[in-house]
Amino acid sequence: MIDLRGKVQHADTAFRWIALAAAATVLVVLGLIAFTMTDRSLPVLERMGLRFFTSSRWSAPEGEFGAAAFIFGTLYTATIAVVIAVPVSLGVALFITQAAPPWLKKPMVYMIDLLAVVPSVVFGLWGAFVLSQHFGLGRSFLTAGIILAIMIIPIITSLAREVIETTPNTDKEAALALGATRWEMIRAAVLPHSKGGIVGAVMLGLGRAMGETIAAALVIGSALGQISANPFKPGNSMPAVIANEWGEADELHKSALIALAVTLFVITIVVNLAATAIVQRSMRRSRGG
């Protein structure tokens, strides 16, 4: 008899450590991102101080980097996107789960999935050459908001659908048995049950809309220093500025763009974490935990 135990045990432990190392890459990458990006953005933050966030004068030749207009543009376009996308996504999710005839459900789910697969640059191309030119919208906050809305509808819809489907049948039947119409049943049973999850889904959509780069860069119009609530005006957003200006940037300018990326990173992460927390809490509650 040959004793294989020692060897086998070694292989077993080795595999465990390899798997652990693979899981740890997530931490390593995130740590590296945080470290290198913050490190690189320090020159401009030291130079500009808090004015980086409050000033909207952005002029590379003068070494002036105030990102307020871009931060505003990001928040503004993302808000437009969410305002458009939420009612539409909710309508689709409710239609698929509550009203659609069974044979229609699958094709509609496929349609939403298909929308999620179209690359963002293709939406950007369409926005730049079709939507902005043939519909008189020009390149503006609104055009960017519409394109972003189309892109976040699949996320919000599919998450909302998942949450809505966890509504207990007993709740729905109770409402119907009391004589509620379909809409009253939705308002009395479905929406209260899925409120948390829907809010989370919307916030995930918001996070995605803020981080989306290329589509926004193609249609937002790249105006410098515009803080205007007029949605038909061209503007700019953080990711669009980074993508458009990186090519011609010198050292300090690059540092400013990296600082923009860090700002974007922090904002999206806060939004995403809040969204995840809300979704998970509501999921746990709906499972009765």
Next chain:
Amino acid sequence: MIATLPPGVPDLRARPSWRSKKSRLMTLLMAAAVVAVAIPLVAVLYSVIEHGAAIVFRAFPDFFTKEIPVVSRRAGPGMGPAILGTLLVTGTATLIAVPLGVLGAVFLHEYGGHGAFARVVRFMATVMTGVPSIVMGLFVYLTWTLHFGYSAFGGALALACLMLPVVIGSTEQMLRLVPAHMREAAYALGATKSRTILTVVLPAALPGIVSGSLLAVARAAGETAPLLFAVGAATAYNPHLFTEANTALSVQIFGNATSTAFVAAHDRAWGAALTLVMLTFLLTLTARVFTARFALKK
């Protein structure tokens, strides 16, 4: 029929009240929302096919094989290098992200469980899914491109970073679906844990892992922002992974749409868009087939 009611008998049947009218109206609005989603999807696909097919199939198969014109205002086909670039970058990213992601998920589900480390990793993976792709591109630029120059591999690193948390998430979900009795049967036969995972758990979850990974690949293939920083620009074929700038379909679409006002360049952008859409749809379709045919059901 109201007309057949005997005289003197009140009609008690419900007439459509405002409540049921409202309900019907809301249902109609929901259906309208579905139409509202279908319109842009159809419009985008129509534009891509209308403008794209003209250039892609007029010069078939030149568009897929010829090099990109160096002077962008010159008309004519050529997206070959971009197609090769996309395949090279996305393929390499897959080779990095899928094994890492699957192993990571194996650790989280089979070893880590509810331990503190596993929970931290899971949390951070969620954080990582939210990292905007352009931030990932800048990160790779700073840590790789700055030292080793533009190359397809830099782009692959950026895409791999984007794919990793997605693969971890979808794989862990698939591992959760593998019934415990399969693991117990393997242990009962004397298999070690690693052997059980490699020969029982992973094969059972494989179709789901494949389809989850394919969806991640499809998303990554369409990414543009991270490639702008890491891959550089090229118009000629570059089959080398680690040296020289490369290009990709998404980068070509962006470049041809922004940098010039020439119709020829815009045509090429549409052609590249059609090619990219076909590629991503193909990947998604394959993923669907895998899920429908082989995957474990909940």
